Amino acid sequence: MNGAPRVATAGTRRLEAKVPSGAITEKWSRYRFEAKLVNPANRRKFTVIIVGTGLAGGAAAATLGEAGYNVLSFCIQDSPRRAHSIAAQGGINAAKNYHNDGDSITRLFYDTVKGGDYRAREANVHRLAELSVSIIDQCVAQGVPFAREYGGLLDNRSFGGAQVSRTFYARGQTGQQLLLGAYQAMMRQVGAGTVKMFPRHEMLDLVVVDGLARGIIARDLVSGELRRFEADAVLLATGGYGNAYFLSTNAVNSNATAIWRAYKRGALFANPCFTQIHPTCIPVSGDHQSKLTLMSESLRNDGRVWVPREKGDRRPASQIPEDARDYYLERRYPAFGNLVPRDVASRAAKAVCDEGRGVGDTGLSVYLDFADAIGRLGEHVIRERYGNLFQMYEKITDENPYRSPMRIYPAIHYTMGGLWVDYELMSTVPGLFVLGEANFSDHGANRLGASALMQGLADGYFVAPATLPSYLAGTKLPKISTDHDAFREAEAAVRAKIDRLLAVNGTQTPRQIHRRLGALLWQDVGMGRNEAGLTHALARIPELREEFWQTVSVPGSGAELNQALEYAARVADYLELAELIALDALERRESCGGHFREEFQTPDSEALRDDESFTHVAAWEYAGEGAQPVRQVEPLTFEYVKPSQRSYK
Secondary structure (H helix, E strand, O other): OOOOOOOOEEOOOOOOOOOOOOOOOOHHHHHHHHOOOOOHHHHHHOEEEEEOOOHHHHHHHHHHHHHOOEEEEEOOOOOHHHOHHHHOOOOEEOOOOOOOOOOOHHHHHHHHHHHOOOOOOHHHHHHHHHHHHHHHHHHHHHOOOOOEOOOOOEOOEOOOOOOOOOEEOOOOOHHHHHHHHHHHHHHHHHHHOOEEEEOOEEEEEEEEEOOEEEEEEEEEOOOOOEEEEEOOEEEEOOOOOHHHHOOEOOOOOOOOHHHHHHHOOOOOEEOOOOEEEEEEEOOOOOOOOOOOOEOOHHHHHOOEEEEEOOOOOOOOHHHOOHHHEEOHHHHHOOOOHHHOOHHHHHHHHHHHHHOOOOOOOOOOOEEEEOHHHHHHHOHHHHHHHHHHHHHHHHHHHOOOOOOOOEEEEEEEEEEOOEEOOOOOOEOOOOOEEEOHHHEOOOOOOOOOOOOHHHHHHHHHHHHHHHHHHHHHHHOOOOOOOOOOHHHHHHHHHHHHHHHHHHHHOOOEOHHHHHHHHHHHHHHHOOOOEOHHHHHHHHHHHHHHHHHHHHHEOOOOOOOOOOHHHHHHHHHHHHHHHHHHHHHHHHHOOOOEOOEOEOOOEOOOOOEOOOHHHHOEEEEEEOOOOOOOOEEEEEEOOOOOOOOOOOOOO
8 A cells, every 4th residue: 555645536326315205294104104014923034133232233133023033133342231322421302392392393303404514314314303202202111210300291401403402311321221221122032032142242244145235254252253144134233433533432442343344345435524523521631541531412501611711811710700701602602502513512612722712731621610500500400410420520530510610622422424324224235224323324414412312212213123124025035054155255354354463463552553543533634624634634544554554563363352453453444444534524625514624614614515516425435455435426405404504693
């Protein structure tokens, strides 16, 4: 490989989204009526692989197992309960309008399309809004302990990008409680024998037979054994790729390997540059960190964001009088205030810090202050709402947020890009379905807070169980064996990569190279992007990748528990994926949502879209090792929510 950046090749492939005809309010009902079904007695004849046991994967395994399919469930953790969904804090959106404040399915649909800066598929978003109502009922039936008002009704709070209260929550542990609900439903099916669990197994390749996804190659992370598994369909629910940036709010073991290997087997990768930077994270404190910690967006309901008015004001927060403070979100966006969407809040924080008005030792943080809320409501109310979050903040920073403001700064959190899927959640590889954050999602260029849990559960409990039968019933799926040539070839490719990593015997750890990659991506492909920075990244990433393969050190062998080997393989994938992220960002010559090109902004420094040229999904097709990837396009049409310049003022 040389250091010359790749150049995109324009493709002509037609991407068929398979959106049903008719009014948007009727599309999902029409699809379910017209879809092919599998007779209950025949379901046991089909085997389905599900990779990932978070909300999307766990919900899908529970639902498909209950329906009677044979499900093989894989996770890299020792228990499905350790999936990263457990770390979600603030809540889950649903259009139930318990507060009678004007919410509806239509409003949730509108807010999501607008919040995504008009880069999402309308039909998918409306389906998500419809299903949000059933999700809450499902979770309540499972015993999820949502917060309740005095009279016993479920409580709601607001999140960014909305002017209504539609977010259901369980203190700051919503993801944990939702995952436990899905976990217990899945484990019921494990007990019934319809779901078979494979913990501590990592998918390292997709097996494609006669153009159809028919299995995976997985590594037993304890023994090191490579194992072959066949199935009639494969569902990926492995989360996003934020850890390519090294420092993110994702669990350290969250990775992109499954979706990246699927991409190299023919699944198109859509909108990789749509990365979300969360505005409410504990700031970087030093090189000792391997991840960053999220502070829930729900905190912006009661916390006020501010910085000193004057550049270089280093006084403690308590010594800065009210008239010397700039509540910049309230000033710039009076209609939404501190609850503007994440991309808007993140850019605003960066702007005031770039001006020299940031706080803390590094100057790279802003205050999130609860003094007004505590004075108005009482400390006991704030403690009841956010007590566990405040406790976590104090343990990490040794600062008491009841007495002094939190310090926060944006960090990589979520990825709106992912494998391209049609309305049925099927990728460009027939039989390969992609759920949750692993697909390019329903969120366009920016996800609204509390919508990730909504999408994961919608995909797992409702969408995939309705669309998968149509594929199984309408596709000829001859019986195959793991002795098939495709399985042998895939296993050989995996083994060759492992052997290559072990053979380098260099001087740098995978972490050292990963940290440098993350710094490069954060600098050039982070909150603010421009042509010069992206061109620089595209020149440096191949050089860093070549250095990795010449100098990485991976001790031990492949025939044992070897976490260094696991990590090195994931970093190797990040070094390839990073180039695609940068290339996609360079090719999308506009600003939208989380993708902010500094050359394209309004006079008020807001994102400036180019709807004439970029109202589409960019789906990248792998063209072979060292070859130029091909940029395919799915045009987006907006019949119900007309694109306009986003305004939260």
